[in-house]
Amino acid sequence: MTSQEKANLVAFMKRPMTDIRCRDVLPPFERPKLYTESNRVPTVGGEGRQGLGGKVPKAIALEPPFLGNSSFTVAVEDGNPGAQARLVLDDRDPGIALSMPVSGSLGSEITTLNANGRGSISFPIPNDQSLVNRVFYGRWYVTDPNAQHGFSVSRRITFRIFSDQPLRRAAAFVDMDGDRRTDISVYRRSASQWWYLRSSDDQNRAFEFGSEDVKLVPGDFTGDGKTDIATWDPSAGVWSVLRSDDLTYYAFGWGQAGDVPAVGDFDGDGIHDHGIFRPANGTWYNLRSSGGAIFKQFGASGDVPQIGDYDGDGIDDLAVFRPNGANGAEWWIDGSSAGVFATPFGLATDKPTAADFTGDGKTDAAFYRPETGVWYVLRSEDLSFYAAPWGAEGDIPVPGDYDGDGKADLAIFRPSTGIWYINRTQAGIGIFTFGVGGDEPVPAYRIP
Numbered sequence: 001m002t003s004q005e006k007a008n009l010v011a012f013m014k015r016p017m018t019d020i021r022c023r024d025v026l027p028p029f030e031r032p033k034l035y036t037e038s039n040r041v042p043t044v045g046g047e048g049r050q051g052l053g054g055k056v057p058k059a060i061a062l063e064p065p066f067l068g069n070s071s072f073t074v075a076v077e078d079g080n081p082g083a084q085a086r087l088v089l090d091d092r093d094p095g096i097a098l099s100m101p102v103s104g105s106l107g108s109e110i111t112t113l114n115a116n117g118r119g120s121i122s123f124p125i126p127n128d129q130s131l132v133n134r135v136f137y138g139r140w141y142v143t144d145p146n147a148q149h150g151f152s153v154s155r156r157i158t159f160r161i162f163s164d165q166p167l168r169r170a171a172a173f174v175d176m177d178g179d180r181r182t183d184i185s186v187y188r189r190s191a192s193q194w195w196y197l198r199s200s201d202d203q204n205r206a207f208e209f210g211s212e213d214v215k216l217v218p219g220d221f222t223g224d225g226k227t228d229i230a231t232w233d234p235s236a237g238v239w240s241v242l243r244s245d246d247l248t249y250y251a252f253g254w255g256q257a258g259d260v261p262a263v264g265d266f267d268g269d270g271i272h273d274h275g276i277f278r279p280a281n282g283t284w285y286n287l288r289s290s291g292g293a294i295f296k297q298f299g300a301s302g303d304v305p306q307i308g309d310y311d312g313d314g315i316d317d318l319a320v321f322r323p324n325g326a327n328g329a330e331w332w333i334d335g336s337s338a339g340v341f342a343t344p345f346g347l348a349t350d351k352p353t354a355a356d357f358t359g360d361g362k363t364d365a366a367f368y369r370p371e372t373g374v375w376y377v378l379r380s381e382d383l384s385f386y387a388a389p390w391g392a393e394g395d396i397p398v399p400g401d402y403d404g405d406g407k408a409d410l411a412i413f414r415p416s417t418g419i420w421y422i423n424r425t426q427a428g429i430g431i432f433t434f435g436v437g438g439d440e441p442v443p444a445y446r447i448p
Contacts, residue, residue: 058076134337178224191208347369
């Protein structure tokens with residue numbers, strides 16, 4: 001210890017309870033935050049249904065809902081003594097209905113209440129990373145002849161599953177070399193060639209993969225943190241993926257003529273999934289890397305898919321830009337945690353460019369107006385918006401995180417010159433020549 005450090009220690013020992021750092025709870029004597037003071041504690045709210053004695057069964061949930069918890073206990077009191085009670089945990093509020101639900105996506109079990117109308121059930125929370133940050137809801141349903149429809153219902157329990165382990169994330173948007181930065185890249189359709197400039201070492205790479213008629217669908221389908229070159233054949237519905245880890249490829253059918261391919265991590269396991277939006281019936285068909293497929297109706301003919309994590313839970317959400325909505329151009333988002341959200345934002349001629357422009361971990365609705373070269377971003381934090389000029393007529397918007405700071409940058413590709421103009425939020429303006437006439441910028445593959 002230095003002489004000054006020794007003097008400080010002696011001074012503290014002489015007056016430990018009057019040290020200003022202790023008095024004001026300053027470092028290194030700040031009080032640790034208790035679990036009960038955190039946002040990880042389950043909450044109970046909403047309405048319930050009365051039973052015996054006009055009482056609503058009281059749900060009690062205090063244990064931490066952490067990933068892999070083998071005994072996540074939920075209790076109830078003020079129920080009908082000796083009656084059967086069912087606890088339902090689901091990713092949607094089980095609600096107050098005419099009949100008692102019998103199942104839940106996270107679990108559903110029955111217990112018998114004791115003579116005081118109390119009971120509890122312990123559920124294991126699977127050690128499945130796709131559950132991290134997902135919000136679940138629970139209710140108790142107690143058999144009670146004194147209640148409407150023969151059973152009382154507790155108020156709604158709400159909790160978010162957490163983990164102290166780092167989440168596995170899919171590669172950043174069009175990140176071919178795995179450095180969490182978007183790479184400048186083009187598809188040369190006449191030669192079926194992919195060209196990209198690796199941001200990690202400024203080296204060029206090129207691969208021949210695809211054909212003149214395919215749609216570009218790059219994504220991290222192998223989970224190695226690098227974007228894989230991939231195409232979708234709109235006539236046959238065939239996906240073809242060139243694995244970044246060993247340059248082998250696989251192909252399979254998923255979709256049909258008229259469908260729109262949509263890449264996203266729909267199960268939160270850090271691997272991109274093969275998705276399809278079918279405008280004819282407004283239905284999504286998403287093949288999950290963790291197993292199984294999800295079919296869901298959300299959208300209408302003419303909608304443009306704009307996949308992203310709009311609620312920041314690590315799971316990509318179904319989302320569409322509706323150019324001709326009832327209130328002009330509209331955004332419709334089905335958040336995996338936050339539920340459905342819709343808002344008018346833009347014009348029918350705008351180009352949707354959804355990305356996380358503010359760096360809060362949530363995708364922002366955004367668009368580029370081709371005739372003026374102005375970008376408009378609807379902030380996910382407070383739903384305010386800002387506008388910024390960056391581009392000219394004829395330019396192609398290519399948003400992406402080119403400097404790796406966690407924020408999408410305003411960027412355009414000028415096809416007439418093959419020049420990229422990138423307004424990087426951290427590294428400043430970058431101007432790069434990469435491509436020739438007729439090339440298609442890969443970061444624009446989701447933009448109509």
